[in-house]
Amino acid sequence: MRRNLYAFAISIFLISLxxxxxxxxxxxxxxxxxxxxxxxxxxxxxxxxxFLSLSLLIGTFISNKREENNISEEAKPDQLIDRYGAxxxxxxxxxxxxxxxxxxxxxxxxxILYTFLMNIIGYLFATIIFIAICSIVLGMGKxxxxxxxxxxxxxxxVVVFDQLLNIPLP
Amino acid sequence: xxxxxxxxxxxxxxxxNLLLLFSAVFIGFLGGALPGISGVILVVxxxxxxxGMDSTSAFMLLTAIYGATVFSGLITSILYRAPxxxxxxxxALDGYPMTxxxxxxxxxxxxxxxxxxxxxxGTIVLIIFTPLLASVALQFSSPEFFGLAVLGLTVVAxxxxxxxxxxxxxMLGLFIATIxxxxxxxxxxxxxxxxxxxxxxxxIPVIVGLFAVSEVLKKAKxxxxxxEITKVKIKIFDSSIFRKIRFTLARSSILxxxxxxxxxxxxxxxxxxxxxxxxxxxxxxxxxxxxxxxxIAAPEAANNAAAMGALVPLFALGIPGSGTTAIILGAFVxxxxxxxxxxxxxxxxxxYAVFVGLFIVNILILLFSKPFIRMFSKLLNIPYASLGPIxxxxxxxxxxxVRNSMFDVWLMLGFGVLGYFLEKIDFPLVxxxxxxxxxxxxxxxxxxxxxLSQGDFSIFFIRPISASLISVAILLVCAVIISPIIxxxxxxxx
Numbered sequence: 287m288r289r290n291l292y293a294f295a296i297s298i299f300l301i302s303l304x305x306x307x308x309x310x311x312x313x314x315x316x317x318x319x320x321x322x323x324x325x326x327x328x329x330x331x332x333x334x335x336x337f338l339s340l341s342l343l344i345g346t347f348i349s350n351k352r353e354e355n356n357i358s359e360e361a362k363p364d365q366l367i368d369r370y371g372a373x374x375x376x377x378x379x380x381x382x383x384x385x386x387x388x389x390x391x392x393x394x395x396x397x398i399l400y401t402f403l404m405n406i407i408g409y410l411f412a413t414i415i416f417i418a419i420c421s422i423v424l425g426m427g428k429x430x431x432x433x434x435x436x437x438x439x440x441x442x443x444v445v446v447f448d449q450l451l452n453i454p455l456p
Numbered sequence: 457x458x459x460x461x462x463x464x465x466x467x468x469x470x471x472x473n474l475l476l477l478f479s480a481v482f483i484g485f486l487g488g489a490l491p492g493i494s495g496v497i498l499v500v501x502x503x504x505x506x507x508g509m510d511s512t513s514a515f516m517l518l519t520a521i522y523g524a525t526v527f528s529g530l531i532t533s534i535l536y537r538a539p540x541x542x543x544x545x546x547x548a549l550d551g552y553p554m555t556x557x558x559x560x561x562x563x564x565x566x567x568x569x570x571x572x573x574x575x576x577x578g579t580i581v582l583i584i585f586t587p588l589l590a591s592v593a594l595q596f597s598s599p600e601f602f603g604l605a606v607l608g609l610t611v612v613a614x615x616x617x618x619x620x621x622x623x624x625x626x627m628l629g630l631f632i633a634t635i636x637x638x639x640x641x642x643x644x645x646x647x648x649x650x651x652x653x654x655x656x657x658x659x660i661p662v663i664v665g666l667f668a669v670s671e672v673l674k675k676a677k678x679x680x681x682x683x684e685i686t687k688v689k690i691k692i693f694d695s696s697i698f699r700k701i702r703f704t705l706a707r708s709s710i711l712x713x714x715x716x717x718x719x720x721x722x723x724x725x726x727x728x729x730x731x732x733x734x735x736x737x738x739x740x741x742x743x744x745x746x747x748x749x750x751x752i753a754a755p756e757a758a759n760n761a762a763a764m765g766a767l768v769p770l771f772a773l774g775i776p777g778s779g780t781t782a783i784i785l786g787a788f789v790x791x792x793x794x795x796x797x798x799x800x801x802x803x804x805x806x807x808y809a810v811f812v813g814l815f816i817v818n819i820l821i822l823l824f825s826k827p828f829i830r831m832f833s834k835l836l837n838i839p840y841a842s843l844g845p846i847x848x849x850x851x852x853x854x855x856x857x858v859r860n861s862m863f864d865v866w867l868m869l870g871f872g873v874l875g876y877f878l879e880k881i882d883f884p885l886v887x888x889x890x891x892x893x894x895x896x897x898x899x900x901x902x903x904x905x906x907x908l909s910q911g912d913f914s915i916f917f918i919r920p921i922s923a924s925l926i927s928v929a930i931l932l933v934c935a936v937i938i939s940p941i942i943x944x945x946x947x948x949x950x
Contacts, residue, residue: 290877290880290881291881294877294878294881294883298624298628305631305646308646312643312645313641313643318641318643319641321903321906321907321910321911322902322903322906322907322911323641324638324640324641324643324645326903327634327899327902327903328631328634328645328646331627331630331631331634332631334623334627335624335627335628335631338620338623338624338627339624341620342620342621342624345620386677387677389676389677390673390674390676390677390876393672393673393676393844394673394869394872394873397848397869398869400852401852401862401865401866401869405862413849416845416848416849417845417846417849420844420845420848421841421842421844421845422841423676424676424839424840424841424844424845425839425841426839426841426842431839431841431842434842435841435842435845435846438842438846439845439846439849442846442849442850443849443853447505447853452508453504453505453507453508453853453854453857454856454857454860455853455856455857456852456853456856456862456865
């Protein structure tokens with residue numbers, strides 16, 4: 287969590303710096319016909335973002351230090367082992383856990399491939415393949431369940447989206 | 457007003473609209489029942505689908521789903537101690553102990569009756585107060601609208617979590633809203649010569665990506681767990697119980713709707729406040745938490761009343777009362793409508809149809825909740841492996857259909873990944889939407905106000921209404937900052 291907060295604060299800070307440069311290049315109030323130029327509002331926002339990201343960074347650093355001090359004062363060595371997990375407890379279900387752990391990334395890659403594929407082989411065919419692969423990736427075991435999901439998806443697209451609601455399909 | 461209500465009634469009772477309302481209630485029921493689909497996600501998924509509908513039907517559908525989901529969260533809360541929606545968290549405190557005692561049917565009956573009563577009181581207040589508030593707000597000009605936008609943005613302060621993350625979210629949303637052509641000068645801002653970005657960032661890819669796609673990615677890591685099916689016999693109205701809970705119902709409904717009207721304080725807070733107030737007023741406070749009817753009636757009447765109350769500032773002032781209403785505000789903008797003081801007069805047919813629709817939703821909940829709960833036991837175990845791909849397909853089709861743009865689909869996937877990471881740090885995603893929706897109003901009204909005052913910022917503080925609105929906004933943020941410090945000091949003294 288702390289590492290994620292640091293990464294987030296630093297990312298926002300860097301992005302804000304990048305956009306600060308872009309914002310400064312926008313025409314100011316004196317260069318346009320309106321009293322307040324197009325640079326005014328984004329400049330307030332970018333500067334606020336820089337200030338807020340720095341505050342988050344400092345706040346996270348301070349609370350991290352405080353927490354570290356508390357741990358070193360309170361925790362005993364055996365408790366630390368409990369806190370950070372005992373070594374050598376790798377279970378046999380490692381492969382299963384690996385898939386579960388990375389399932390969301392596999393799903394994202396499948397979705398990206400699907401988005402590419404729909405322009406090449408057509409939306410309907412790409413969707414059929416996507417539903418089948420996606421439901422298996424998400425842990426569906428039985429073939430009949432995959433088939434039911436597939437049929438539901440196709441009915442949703444053809445009947446509901448295309449025929450009933452007349453929504454343009456990709 | 458009576459004429460408008462009658463017109464609204466005639467619109468709603470058209471067969472297609474009635475069918476739409478019925479579907480909305482059913483979809484809303486499902487929202488509270490199915491794993492991984494909250495009311496917000498349902499509104500988000502269906503938002504692009506409504507693009508092809510006329511505005512009246514679209515908002516009848518969305519608000520009806522909103523109303524029905526607030527109700528349906530109680531089902532899993534009472535039966536499995538797994539609140540289907542955040543609003544139903546308090547309901548589990550006394551609902552689940554009743555289920556454990558074999559009184560699930562009784563608990564559900566109290567919950568349904570209280571929800572319908574709270575929802576009806578809330579709708580009546582919505583119908584009376586929205587035009588009143590809007591007529592006051594008709595005298596507003598640019599500084600007051602800027603004040604309203606600022607007040608709307610402070611909703612972020614009450615979303616929970618760390619305030620600084622909420623503020624960063626609002627700033628990010630406001631900044632994203634500046635991408636595209638500046639409407640006042642025609643200058644391109646942050647478009648990097650891309651034609652797609654010249655038109656600005658659409659709301660739909662951001663909303664769908666942040667809420668729906670990120671949720672599917674999050675759920676992909678979890679394993680489905682089968683729930684034990686509970687068979688119950690529900691009795692919705694029991695006169696002996698009603699006599700016991702009538703004062704709780706009245707107090708909670710009024711308290712709920714009053715809390716709901718306040719900007720930023722949604723149905724979840726209303727349920728909590730109402731529950732604690734009921735405990736305070738009770739002669740037997742120690743019985744709470746062990747399964748007493750008042751413990752279900754208080755949060756359910758309050759959260760349903762508050763959900764309707766939260767629509768008052770949305771329709772009358774154009775500022776959302778809660779997270780979900782922020783998404784509904786986005787839906788209005790997507791349909792080319794901007795809720796606010798003039799909205800009531802310019803779109804009275806739509807507004808009154810929505811009002812009457814919400815009224816009918818409460819009747820439909822009363823009529824169909826029993827058969828739904830019977831059917832629900834079978835629906836509960838639909839695996840997420842089936843729902844996940846269908847949700848992604850809805851997201852892609854919905855996003856593409858807004859302006860036939862594959863760029864928007866890629867943008868949506870990008871925001872999906874961003875939302876996934878942001879949720880890891882408990883980031884209030886609604887803050888980005890608030891900024892994105894209120895950004896254009898805030899900027900244009902700020903610049904117009906400053907043009908009026910020749911660049912003098914005191915214009916916001918010498919006009920009583922704008923000064924009050926901005927002061928309330930500042931007070932709300934200060935209250936969030938100060939209250940934990942006071943609590944900490946109190947705890948240290950003890």
